[in-house]
Amino acid sequence: MAKKHSLLLGAHMSIAGGIDQSIMRGESIGCTAIQIFTKSNRQWRAKKITEQEVMAFKKAWKESSIHSVFAHATYLINIGSSDSVTENKSVNALIEEMERCELLGLPYLVLHPGSRGTMDEDKCLEQIASNLDHVLTKVPGHTMILLETMAGQGSSVCSTFEQLGKVRKATEHKHRIGICLDTCHVFAAGYDFRSPKTYDNLWNDFDRHIGLSHLKAMHINDSKSELGSRVDRHADIGKGKLGLEPFSLLFNDPTFFDIPKVLETPKKEGLKEDQHNMDAIMKLLSAKTKKLLHI
Numbered sequence: 001m002a003k004k005h006s007l008l009l010g011a012h013m014s015i016a017g018g019i020d021q022s023i024m025r026g027e028s029i030g031c032t033a034i035q036i037f038t039k040s041n042r043q044w045r046a047k048k049i050t051e052q053e054v055m056a057f058k059k060a061w062k063e064s065s066i067h068s069v070f071a072h073a074t075y076l077i078n079i080g081s082s083d084s085v086t087e088n089k090s091v092n093a094l095i096e097e098m099e100r101c102e103l104l105g106l107p108y109l110v111l112h113p114g115s116r117g118t119m120d121e122d123k124c125l126e127q128i129a130s131n132l133d134h135v136l137t138k139v140p141g142h143t144m145i146l147l148e149t150m151a152g153q154g155s156s157v158c159s160t161f162e163q164l165g166k167v168r169k170a171t172e173h174k175h176r177i178g179i180c181l182d183t184c185h186v187f188a189a190g191y192d193f194r195s196p197k198t199y200d201n202l203w204n205d206f207d208r209h210i211g212l213s214h215l216k217a218m219h220i221n222d223s224k225s226e227l228g229s230r231v232d233r234h235a236d237i238g239k240g241k242l243g244l245e246p247f248s249l250l251f252n253d254p255t256f257f258d259i260p261k262v263l264e265t266p267k268k269e270g271l272k273e274d275q276h277n278m279d280a281i282m283k284l285l286s287a288k289t290k291k292l293l294h295i
Contacts, residue, residue: 033260070108080114129170
């Protein structure tokens with residue numbers, strides 16, 4: 001019997017008013033997948049999640065039509081930092097975030113791997129791998145850390161599939177290390193996928209250095225910046241330098257039907273822009289894809 005698939009599409013949702021409110025917001029615009037922060041993204045620490053908050057979130061999720069929920073770690077975290085104080089604060093913050101994900105029953109925590117500052121690149125990658133092992137030893141469980149593909153802006157590392165593959169290969173907890181691919185970031189990092197040929201080349205390169213089975217989530221964003229610019233600037237779907245073709249190729253590719261895909265496109269009016277971008281993607285789905293996804 002053929003495997004049943006469903007469209008896993010949504011956006012990053014606010015947890016203002018309670019973590020369970022992210023489910024309500026996502027469902028209000030038809031999301032089947034969402035990403036959240038489990039705490040304020042502007043603070044290192046957060047008050048403990050109460051049992052009542054956990055129960056409210058799990059109840060809302062169970063009763064919703066949202067299939068996939070995962071978290072994103074605060075952008076303050078830099079486990080590859082050349083500054084020991086920042087490194088230690090980052091490791092402790094990541095442990096706390098993983099504990100929160102375990103409480104909420106979230107499968108993934110997306111993490112920006114880090115920035116090397118004045119450190120040698122290879123040494124930074126080794127440090128990231130070592131710190132990942134420390135965190136995953138401290139927080140046993142099921143939540144995976146997903147290393148996000150980066151644009152290469154400043155001194156950030158892991159803008160290439162080769163670097164990400166090196167980090168994962170160096171860890172002892174490989175079964176809990178996956179990848180979240182950001183379409184804007186990989187384009188800014190120099191990976192073109194605007195034609196069928198370059199699209200295939202990108203995924204062949206990903207598979208060679210990392211392995212397609214380790215791709216667990218995607219951030220769906222157009223890019224305001226040019227190919228290879230190494231500048232991280234997200235744009236609405238079809239309104240940036242990527243255009244609509246790569247998103248058409250991606251969303252009609254059965255290889256990735258079961259990978260949750262969330263928007264991180266610009267928001268000025270909240271859910272209105274998310275709905276607009278989701279509608280733009282829905283228009284790209286072929287009749288065959290709609291049939292396979294039961295739409």
